Amino acid sequence: MSEKKNLLLVPFDPVHDVGIRLVGQRLKARGHRVTVLPPDLPASEVVKRAQQDRYDHILIGRTMGYGVAQVLGRLVDQLEAAGLRQKCSLVLGGKAVTPELAAELGFDAGFPPTSNVEAILAYVEGKPLDDAAGALKRKKRDITEKYSYEWRHAEIGRLLETLAEEAVAWSEGVTSPGIERAELRRAMLEDPENKERILADYIRLCDDLIAGHYRSGAPVGRTRIMSDSEVRILERLKVALPTRRLQHSDHHPLCIFFAGSGCPVMDVAHTMVADGWGVDGMILVDPSWNARVEGMMEGYVAQEEDGTVVTGDNVALMKKYINPDLYFQVRFHRGLNTAEYSVYAEHYGIDFGKINPCYGSLHGGTDPERLVADGLYGMRAAARGGFPFDMPGNDELSGTPPGQTFAGMLVAAAIGRRLGARPVLKPLLCYSPYAMLHGQMDSNFIDYNYGKIKALQSILDAPVWCGEPVGFNTHEDDRSQSATTTALHALLADAVGAEALTFASTDESYSRGPIVMASRIDTINSIRTAFRFLGDASITPTAKAEEYRDRVTEEIHQALQCAVEKGGFVKGLYEGCFGDVSVGAKPGRSGRNTVRKK
Amino acid sequence: MTKAIGVVGTAKNTGKTTTLVALVRAIHERGDKTVAVTSIGYDGELVDSLTFLPKPRIELPVGALVATAERCLENARLKGDVLGRTGIETPLGEVLLLRVTTTGRIVVAGPNQRTGLETVRRALAEAGANWILVDGALGRMAPMSAVDGIVISTGAARTTDLNQLAEETKALHAVLSLPQFTDIGPEFPSQPTNIMICGRDNRWIDTGIATLLDPDQAIMVLEQMPAESRAIVFPGLVMTPALQFMQQQLQEHLSEMHFTATNPLVLLLGGEPANVHSTLKAILEQDAGIGVLQPLPLLAVTINPFYPRRHRAGAFASAYIDKDALREKISAAVPIPVVDVVTDGAKPVLSAIELS
Numbered sequence: 001m002s003e004k005k006n007l008l009l010v011p012f013d014p015v016h017d018v019g020i021r022l023v024g025q026r027l028k029a030r031g032h033r034v035t036v037l038p039p040d041l042p043a044s045e046v047v048k049r050a051q052q053d054r055y056d057h058i059l060i061g062r063t064m065g066y067g068v069a070q071v072l073g074r075l076v077d078q079l080e081a082a083g084l085r086q087k088c089s090l091v092l093g094g095k096a097v098t099p100e101l102a103a104e105l106g107f108d109a110g111f112p113p114t115s116n117v118e119a120i121l122a123y124v125e126g127k128p129l130d131d132a133a134g135a136l137k138r139k140k141r142d143i144t145e146k147y148s149y150e151w152r153h154a155e156i157g158r159l160l161e162t163l164a165e166e167a168v169a170w171s172e173g174v175t176s177p178g179i180e181r182a183e184l185r186r187a188m189l190e191d192p193e194n195k196e197r198i199l200a201d202y203i204r205l206c207d208d209l210i211a212g213h214y215r216s217g218a219p220v221g222r223t224r225i226m227s228d229s230e231v232r233i234l235e236r237l238k239v240a241l242p243t244r245r246l247q248h249s250d251h252h253p254l255c256i257f258f259a260g261s262g263c264p265v266m267d268v269a270h271t272m273v274a275d276g277w278g279v280d281g282m283i284l285v286d287p288s289w290n291a292r293v294e295g296m297m298e299g300y301v302a303q304e305e306d307g308t309v310v311t312g313d314n315v316a317l318m319k320k321y322i323n324p325d326l327y328f329q330v331r332f333h334r335g336l337n338t339a340e341y342s343v344y345a346e347h348y349g350i351d352f353g354k355i356n357p358c359y360g361s362l363h364g365g366t367d368p369e370r371l372v373a374d375g376l377y378g379m380r381a382a383a384r385g386g387f388p389f390d391m392p393g394n395d396e397l398s399g400t401p402p403g404q405t406f407a408g409m410l411v412a413a414a415i416g417r418r419l420g421a422r423p424v425l426k427p428l429l430c431y432s433p434y435a436m437l438h439g440q441m442d443s444n445f446i447d448y449n450y451g452k453i454k455a456l457q458s459i460l461d462a463p464v465w466c467g468e469p470v471g472f473n474t475h476e477d478d479r480s481q482s483a484t485t486t487a488l489h490a491l492l493a494d495a496v497g498a499e500a501l502t503f504a505s506t507d508e509s510y511s512r513g514p515i516v517m518a519s520r521i522d523t524i525n526s527i528r529t530a531f532r533f534l535g536d537a538s539i540t541p542t543a544k545a546e547e548y549r550d551r552v553t554e555e556i557h558q559a560l561q562c563a564v565e566k567g568g569f570v571k572g573l574y575e576g577c578f579g580d581v582s583v584g585a586k587p588g589r590s591g592r593n594t595v596r597k598k
Numbered sequence: 599m600t601k602a603i604g605v606v607g608t609a610k611n612t613g614k615t616t617t618l619v620a621l622v623r624a625i626h627e628r629g630d631k632t633v634a635v636t637s638i639g640y641d642g643e644l645v646d647s648l649t650f651l652p653k654p655r656i657e658l659p660v661g662a663l664v665a666t667a668e669r670c671l672e673n674a675r676l677k678g679d680v681l682g683r684t685g686i687e688t689p690l691g692e693v694l695l696l697r698v699t700t701t702g703r704i705v706v707a708g709p710n711q712r713t714g715l716e717t718v719r720r721a722l723a724e725a726g727a728n729w730i731l732v733d734g735a736l737g738r739m740a741p742m743s744a745v746d747g748i749v750i751s752t753g754a755a756r757t758t759d760l761n762q763l764a765e766e767t768k769a770l771h772a773v774l775s776l777p778q779f780t781d782i783g784p785e786f787p788s789q790p791t792n793i794m795i796c797g798r799d800n801r802w803i804d805t806g807i808a809t810l811l812d813p814d815q816a817i818m819v820l821e822q823m824p825a826e827s828r829a830i831v832f833p834g835l836v837m838t839p840a841l842q843f844m845q846q847q848l849q850e851h852l853s854e855m856h857f858t859a860t861n862p863l864v865l866l867l868g869g870e871p872a873n874v875h876s877t878l879k880a881i882l883e884q885d886a887g888i889g890v891l892q893p894l895p896l897l898a899v900t901i902n903p904f905y906p907r908r909h910r911a912g913a914f915a916s917a918y919i920d921k922d923a924l925r926e927k928i929s930a931a932v933p934i935p936v937v938d939v940v941t942d943g944a945k946p947v948l949s950a951i952e953l954s
Contacts, residue, residue: 044837048811069736070609074867076710077740081835081867082809083791085711099689103640103667104735106710110689 005032005056005124010046011039012062012072013094019113020061020093026117027124043075047082055088057124060107064096069105076106091123116243136242136278138325140351143254143463143499144388144422153459153553156410159560164414166568171376176595177205177294178374182339185296189312189347206295213297221289223309226265226300233265234321239272246278246524248531253493254500255527256327257520258469258508260285260307264300264314268321273517277524281327281351283468283502284318286310291335291366292590310341315348327351327500332378333392334360334371336591342378346385352424353382353389355416357569358408358578362585363398368573370591376415383421390424392468398584399433402452403555408578410556411569413460424499425464427453429489430472434583440548445474446492450541451548453496458553466493469504482506483522487530494531495539503527600723602730603749603897603951604638604742608766611755613902613939615641618733619656620944621749625729626659628948634663634727636708636718638742639735640690655703656733662698663727665718667691667707676702681725686714695721706733715744729951743861747895747954748774749947752928753902754919763924764931767899769875771932773866774896776878779858779889781829789833790860793819796829809835810868813843820847829856831891838869842877845884852884861892898935898950901928 009024011017017039028034037049050058058079062068072092079085089108092101102110109123122128151157184202188195203214212218246255257274259267259282271282287307290296300317301309308314310330322328329352332341338355345353357375361368382389391412395405409425416423429449435441440448453464471489475482486503493501505519563572572578579585605621607614618635625633641656658664658676665684668691677700686693690707693714709715715732722730732745742748750770757763785802786794793805805822807815810832823830836859845852859865865874878888901924907917921938929936937946 044811047809047835048815051808051811073736073738077738077863077867078835080711080740081864082811083834086713099669100640100707102689103707103710106639106735106738106741107689108687108710 006054007032007034007124008050008053008055008058009034009036010041010058010060011037012046012060012075014040016063017061020059023059023061023093023117023120026121030121032124043071043078046075047078047084050079050084051082057089057091058084059091059093062092062094064094064101069101072105080106091120093120136245138280140325140327142388143465144424147463148461149417149422150461151459152457152461156459156553156557156560159557159564160410160414162564163411163560163569163572164418167372167376167411167415167570168418170568170570171373173597174373174595175598176339176370176373176591178336178339178370178591178594179377181205181295181337182343182377185340186343186347189343202295207293209293210295210297220297221303222305223297223301223303226263226302231265231300231317234268234317237269237272240276242276242278244278244528246280246528246531248534249536251494251497252531253466253490253498254280254327255490255524256281256283256329256500256502257524258283258285258502258504261515262304262306262308263302264308264317265302267308268318270517270520271318271322271326274520274524275323275326277521278528279326279524280500281329282322283329283331283354284308284310284315286331290337291364294336296337296340310344312344312347315344315350319348329354329390334364334366334588336366336370336374338366338371338374339377342381345387346381349385349387351387353378353387354392355379355382355389356391356393356409356412358412358573359392359395359405361573361588362400362408362579363395365588366590367592367594368587369570369595371588372570372573373595375412376419379416379419379421382416383419388422388424389416390426390465390467392426393428394468394472395579395585396428396430396432396434397472399437400579400583400585401434401555402427402432402455402552404559404577404579404583404585406452406456406552407556407559407563408573410456410459411560411563413462415569423462425456425460425462426467427456427464428468428472429466429470429492429501431474443544444542445489446495446539447541447544448548449492450496451545452552454545454549455552455556457497458549459556463499464496465500465502466496466498467502469502469508471504475504475506475508479506479519479522482508483526486523487526490527491530491534491539494534495541600719600727600730601747601951601954602719602732602745603747604732604734604739604745605749605751606734606737606739606742608737608750608752608770609756610736611902611904611906612751612753613900613904614734614751615656616902617749617751617900617939617944617947618731620939621731621947622658622662624944624948626662631728632661632663632726634665634722634725634730635706635733636665636693636715636722636730637706637733637735638708638710638715638738639733640707641705641733641735656706657701657703658698659701660698663722663725664696664698664704664706665693665708665722666696666704667693670705670707671696674702674704676700676704682721684709684714684717684721686717693718695725697725708732710741712741712744715741719744739863740867743863743892743894745894747897747951749898749900749951750896751900751902753924754905754917755902758905758919760919760923760927764927766871767928768931769871770866771896771899771934772875773871773878774862774894776859776862776888776890776893778893779829779856779887779891781856782891786831790831791833793833794831795819795823795827796831797824798826798828808833809837810840810844811835811837812840816840816844816847820844827855829858831858831860832864833860834864836865836868838873838877841865841868842880845877845881848884850884852881852886854885856887856889857881858889858891861890862894895954896932896934897954898937898947899928899932900937900939900947901925902938
């Protein structure tokens with residue numbers, strides 16, 4: 001226990017002395033002797049009071065402004081001329097105080113109001129500031145833990161079980177190049193000494209583009225391999241630790257952001273900065289071209305397009321430098337490499353996978369049969385690896401109504417459940433084209449979003465993670481508006497009881513280039529502010545929400561009945577049960593006819 | 599012998615750093631003296647930390663010495679050899695000593711109080727500095743009791759009212775010109791902490807009171823004052839109203855008494871220069887003497903017509919008063935060189951320093 005200090009606190013502001021008084025309370029609680037002067041005493045009176053006892057530190061609280069600096073400088077001089085500086089240190093705190101300003105005014109230390117009190121305590125007690133003291137302590141938890149995964153709607157549950165059973169049985173008898181490559185990749189990871197031999201088989205299963213990368217180092221599209229020295233930049237990167245949560249009440253959702261700048265080093269840097277601002281996790285956005293090509297690259301691959309190429313090396317790099325307290329998700333919800341992504345996810349201990357055969361095939365361009373085969377492989381990896389996977393419902397963005405979107409999502413959930421995995425529902429909070437056409441969101445953005453999610457929750461007891469990102473289609477080309485709409489949707493996510501939400505930066509709706517960190521921070525601050533504002537209060541939808549819930553439930557029912565009638569999930573996907581061209585859904589072509597019986 | 603000169607501003611943006619930079623350049627051009635730079639605040643930043651208007655950067659030539667806080671080295675453009683550490687802590691880290699090897703710009707943040715400045719001065723002298731320039735900060739001056747002479751930078755940023763500015767400059771000059779009081783006697787403590795009174799028997803009484811802050815403290819001092827005291831020494835802050843009170847109480851008893859401050863700064867910090875000056879004059883009128891133990895002469899005044907004009911809440915724009923009118927007014931107020939370093943260069947200031 002350090003010795004107790006004798007402290008004089010001087011609220012030098014004519015009005016605002018709350019800040020310094022709060023600091024005084026903390027100091028007193030630590031056992032120090034604290035004398036707080038009345039606010040707004042003239043300088044000479046402050047000097048006189050400072051003479052009256054032997055103080056270790058004099059803490060002065062003052063909001064900065066142009067004329068204020070002169071006054072404070074004069075007070076510092078007077079305290080020195082009174083012989084007090086030799087005995088005690090002078091500390092300045094208040095709005096707009098920086099160490100530079102404190103130095104100019106002659107103080108020994110300066111603390112802005114955002115300083116955590118730990119820093120002030122450390123200074124007063126003469127202890128070196130432990131970087132971790134006062135830092136936010138996060139603990140990752142299993143967001144699926146408190147959910148039973150029981151069907152709450154008997155009839156719909158039965159239909160889903162039928163579809164899931166059929167799909168699982170079917171998948172056990174088939175394989176694909178993606179699955180074969182995934183198995184080879186798994187072997188290479190588990191047995192690195194034999195990698196060369198196994199790789200030869202792997203390459204044979206790749207498209208020419210990727211095979212060329214392995215055989216001759218031929219460049220792949222707009223990618224390049226980063227040098228070791230570029231990657232080592234991360235060793236020198238130091239970012240301030242977070243000191244405050246985004247959430248204000250415990251039930252406020254976790255906040256996850258997207259990374260995927262194209263450069264893995266940049267992604268790590270962005271994540272470290274976002275960590276410092278209090279986000280809870282990161283989703284790695286991978287490129288769309290990778291979904292259409294058989295085979296994955298290796299190395300520290302960077303590219304000048306949307307998304308960061310997923311390679312084992314890139315994932316390992318991110319795992320190495322990202323705060324382990326952050327959730328880290330790798331997506332494998334579409335594409336010909338779905339199975340192999342899941343191998344990496346399992347191998348590197350990723351926190352969440354992402355698989356949705358319905359969205360991935362009807363809106364992501366992958367052939368339905370192929371994606372169901374590979375997707376189930378991924379779900380098995382998730383079950384084995386003990387990590388949950390989510391199913392994004394971004395189908396709605398193409399115009400597909402939530403009923404069909406969620407039917408597809410629920411089939412994936414049912415399958416995952418059956419395979420022993422723990423799926424997470426990820427409905428999109430958005431201003432959907434369907435709602436634009438049919439008017440459900442003319443009055444407000446709350447009722448329809450709320451109602452549709454209640455439909456989901458009335459069918460399956462599973463966690464909801466609002467995505468992705470929240471507020472999709474409500475962002476305009478304006479930073480303030482963008483940040484605001486995201487923040488409001490964050491409140492909506494809380495209202496529906498979501499465990500987490502994904503948010504976008506203020507750049508994302510119109511960025512014609514890379515997303516800058518400052519734009520992310522705009523949104524992060526807005527979310528934090530919204531949560532602080534709402535706290536334990538709530539958003540209440542109108543009675544329309546219940547109507548929407550019932551209607552969406554019915555639509556889900558119909559879509560599932562359709563699929564059962566057509567003979568199963570895969571057939572249902574091809575034959576429009578989960579959406580057809582009229583609502584922007586179309587079975588993808590990548591990987592068509594590549595599934596074969598084992 | 600090392601000479602330390604403090605560049606003190608009467609307010610922020612009066613041209614202290616411009617003056618300092620011009621002095622550094624002039625000294626360097628002469629070629630025969632090693633110049634050292636430090637600051638009692640934080641100087642050389644790109645934009646003003648309060649008004650966000652551009653500020654001069656401190657560029658130092660090869661061979662110059664500088665004492666600045668560790669964190670200021672991180673973004674320094676100049677390169678130098680670290681000669682040593684001073685053990686003096688600031689909000690920006692420990693103050694280090696550097697000899698410049700590649701010219702460039704740097705932000706200077708140095709010791710914020712007199713004891714620290716004394717340490718830095720000694721260290722710079724040991725490192726070979728001939729002239730040490732100490733940049734002030736805002737209108738702060740207390741640590742400057744560790745220097746040998748003062749240059750004051752003043753101008754429109756202090757006030758755009760030229761009459762007021764002239765009055766103040768005159769008052770500053772008067773107070774900084776107070777003669778040295780030498781008749782202390784061997785019994786006087788070398789570093790008095792309290793107000794000391796000397797009776798006719800030449801014995802010094804320690805009043806136990808460190809400062810003269812208000813009439814209460816003045817009364818406590820007066821109560822201990824024997825009849826026919828011949829001198830009183832103020833080691834610390836003297837607030838002008840308290841001094842006035844004392845003068846009014848003593849009236850004719852003041853004659854043949856000597857009021858002494860350890861240095862002129864303890865008087866100047868007690869009130870507006872004009873008020874300090876008039877109070878001292880009132881004391882002189884009673885035939886009392888006024889002096890200081892340690893003189894701190896004002897060697898030159900630099901003038902700056904610039905001021906930041908507030909043009910809407912929180913925002914400032916650059917503005918200027920008539921610089922010829924400024925020069926005329928201030929030159930008439932003081933008998934020492936009045937220099938606009940931008941138009942006249944720093945040589946006139948340098949000459950004044952040399953003669954001191």
